Amino acid sequence: xxxxxxxETMAPPAVTAPGLRQSTGSxxxxxxxxxxxxxxxxxxxxxxxxMAFFLGVPVVKAIYLxxxxxxxxxxxxxxxxxxxxxxxxxxxxxxxxxxxLKASAEYLVGSAIIGQVMVGFLxxxxxxxxxxxxxxxxxxxxxxxxxIPEIVVAFIWxxxxxxxxxxxNILLGFVGVAPVSFLYGHAMLSLVVANAWRGMAxxxxxxxxxxxxxxxELIESAKLDGAGEWGIIRFVxxxxxxTAVATVLALTTLFTLADFTLIFVLTGGxxxxxTNVLPVYTYQTSFSFYELGYGTAVSLxxxxxxxxxxxxxxKVGARDLKGAK
Amino acid sequence: MSTMTAPTxxxxxxxxxxxxxxxxxxxxxGTRKRIPKAAIFIVAFxxxxxxxxxxxxxxxxxxxxxxxxxxTHPTVSNFTSVMASGTGFGTAVANGFxxxxxxxxxxxVLGAIAAYPLSRFKFRGRIGFLLGVLFVTGVPVTALIVPLxxxxxxxxxxxxSLWVTLLMAAFxxxxxxxxxxxxxxxxxxxxxxxxxxxxxxxxxGYVRVVLPIMSTGLLVVFLLNFITGWANFxxxxxxxxxxxxxxxxxxxxxxxxxxxQVEYGRxxxxxxxxxxxxxxxYVFTGGRFGGSFTSGxxxx
Numbered sequence: 087x088x089x090x091x092x093x094e095t096m097a098p099p100a101v102t103a104p105g106l107r108q109s110t111g112s113x114x115x116x117x118x119x120x121x122x123x124x125x126x127x128x129x130x131x132x133x134x135x136x137m138a139f140f141l142g143v144p145v146v147k148a149i150y151l152x153x154x155x156x157x158x159x160x161x162x163x164x165x166x167x168x169x170x171x172x173x174x175x176x177x178x179x180x181x182x183x184x185x186x187l188k189a190s191a192e193y194l195v196g197s198a199i200i201g202q203v204m205v206g207f208l209x210x211x212x213x214x215x216x217x218x219x220x221x222x223x224x225x226x227x228x229x230x231x232x233x234i235p236e237i238v239v240a241f242i243w244x245x246x247x248x249x250x251x252x253x254x255n256i257l258l259g260f261v262g263v264a265p266v267s268f269l270y271g272h273a274m275l276s277l278v279v280a281n282a283w284r285g286m287a288x289x290x291x292x293x294x295x296x297x298x299x300x301x302x303e304l305i306e307s308a309k310l311d312g313a314g315e316w317g318i319i320r321f322v323x324x325x326x327x328x329t330a331v332a333t334v335l336a337l338t339t340l341f342t343l344a345d346f347t348l349i350f351v352l353t354g355g356x357x358x359x360x361t362n363v364l365p366v367y368t369y370q371t372s373f374s375f376y377e378l379g380y381g382t383a384v385s386l387x388x389x390x391x392x393x394x395x396x397x398x399x400x401k402v403g404a405r406d407l408k409g410a411k
Numbered sequence: 412m413s414t415m416t417a418p419t420x421x422x423x424x425x426x427x428x429x430x431x432x433x434x435x436x437x438x439x440x441g442t443r444k445r446i447p448k449a450a451i452f453i454v455a456f457x458x459x460x461x462x463x464x465x466x467x468x469x470x471x472x473x474x475x476x477x478x479x480x481x482x483t484h485p486t487v488s489n490f491t492s493v494m495a496s497g498t499g500f501g502t503a504v505a506n507g508f509x510x511x512x513x514x515x516x517x518x519x520v521l522g523a524i525a526a527y528p529l530s531r532f533k534f535r536g537r538i539g540f541l542l543g544v545l546f547v548t549g550v551p552v553t554a555l556i557v558p559l560x561x562x563x564x565x566x567x568x569x570x571x572s573l574w575v576t577l578l579m580a581a582f583x584x585x586x587x588x589x590x591x592x593x594x595x596x597x598x599x600x601x602x603x604x605x606x607x608x609x610x611x612x613x614x615x616g617y618v619r620v621v622l623p624i625m626s627t628g629l630l631v632v633f634l635l636n637f638i639t640g641w642a643n644f645x646x647x648x649x650x651x652x653x654x655x656x657x658x659x660x661x662x663x664x665x666x667x668x669x670x671x672q673v674e675y676g677r678x679x680x681x682x683x684x685x686x687x688x689x690x691x692x693y694v695f696t697g698g699r700f701g702g703s704f705t706s707g708x709x710x711x
Binding site for chain 2: 123133220245286340351386400
C-alpha cells in the first residue's frame, strides 16, 4: 500500500527562509523529499508490520490448515496430514453448516437491519420530538444498555426472559398470557431482541446526529410545498442522511455477523442448532468437537462474508474521502 | 352512523361539510399525536429500562434467583460476598486492567505513529492505506479465533498474558489509527512549524507540541480501546487457561456457568461491579464514542 510514495512536500523543517529555499536548487529539495519518503515508510511500516504479524499471518496459515485434518487433541494434533478439499466437501454437504448460515442470516436481518437500522431510525426520529427530560431519560437507558459489556447483556436477558417467573413472564401473566419459554420456544427472536436492545444506542446516536445536521431551510421549504411530517422524513431527511445510514448499516451488520458472546451465553446455539450462528458453529467444531482443520474451513467462510461487508463499508468510506477532497 | 347520512358522490357538499371535517380532523390529529407519543415513550422506557431494573433489583436481593422478585429488604450482601477475599475477585479485576490497559496503550502508541504521516504528508497510496486500515477494522475476532489459537499454540504462547495483550492491541490498532489521524488533522500545522523555528525536529515537535494539544483525543482513543478490551471475553476465554491469569470477563462467565440460575443475585452484583469501569469512563469522556465512528472520522 505504501509502495511508490511520491511526496508532495508540505513545509519541511524551516531552517531556511522561504525565499532562500528556491535558490538552493533542486538537490536539497530532492534530498528532503527522499528523507520524507523514508519517514513515511518507517512510520507506516511499524503499525503495518505489527498488524500483519498478528492478523495477517494467521489468515495465511488458516488457508493451509483448512486443507488438513488438524485436531485439538490426540494424534491429529501432533501430526496433522493434508486431506485436500475434504473439509470443504464435508462442510458444504453438512446440514449443520447450512443451518449455521441460515441462523446467521436470520440474526443479521432481524437484529441488525430491522432492529438496529430500521427501528433505530424510527427511534432517532421519535426521540428528537420528545421534551428534553424525556429524551435524556430514554437516551441514558439506551446508552447504558450499549456500554455495559456484552456478557452482562446476556446475563440480564437470561434473567429477564427466564421461565416461568422471569420479569417478562410475570408481566405477561398480568395480561393473562401463560408463561412463554422464550429461550427455547423462540430462541432466535429472543436473541434478535436482546441484541437490538444492546445496539440501539449506536444507531440512534449516529442517525440522530445526522438528522440534526439536515438544514432547516430544506425542511421549511418542503413544508411550504405542502409536505406532511412523514413526507419530510421520507423524501427530504432520509435521502440527505444516506451516508450515515450506509455507515450504520455496514457497521451493525459487521458486528452482528461476528457476534459470539451473546448467543454463546444465552442459547449456546440451541435448541437443535436453531441459533447456531457461524461464529458459534466455528467454536463448537473446533473447541468442543476438536476438529481444528474443519473449524478453520468454517472460519474462512465467515471471514469471507465479513470481508464482503467490510468492503461495502470501505466503499462508503471511500466515497466520503473523495467527497472531502 | 345511520342517522348522519354520509355524503355520497352524488350529494352536493353542504356548506358546513368541509369545515366540520377539517375541525374534526384537527382534533383527531392533535390527540393522535399526543397519545401515541406518550404510549411509545412508555413502551420504549419499559423495554430499555426493565431488563436493567431486573439486574439492579436482583443484585440487592439477598436471596435472588432467576425468578424475579423485588427485594423486600434490600441488602448489599451479594456485593460483599462476591468481593470477599479468597474468591479471586481482586486478581480477576487486576488481570482485566492489565489486558485492557496494556493493549489500549500499545494501540494508542501505534495509532499515534501512523497518524502523523497520514495527516501531515501527502503521498501516493495515502487514501489507499486509510481504506486498507478501515477494511481491517471490519475483520472480526470470531473469524480468526481458530487460526489464532493454532498460531499461539505453534509459538507456545497459549496461557501467556503478555501475548494475549499484544494480540488485543493488534485488533485495537486500526480504529486507533483512524481516530488519531482525525485528531492530528485538527491541530494546526502552524503550531508545529513554530516549534521547528525554535529548533525542534519533527519528532520533538510532534511529541511536545501536537500530542499535548490533542490530549483529549488521546484520552478518548485510549478509553475507547480500554472499554473494548475490558469487555473482550472471547480472546482470553480461548487463549488463557490458568485461573490466576483470567480477566474478570472470563471469571464472571465461569461464575455464571456454575451458579448462574441459583445465585442470580450474586451474578447480578458481580455484573454491576464489572460494569462500573466502562460506565465511569464513558461518563468521563462525555459520551463522545457514538460520534467518533462517523462525524469527522471520514474526513480526508
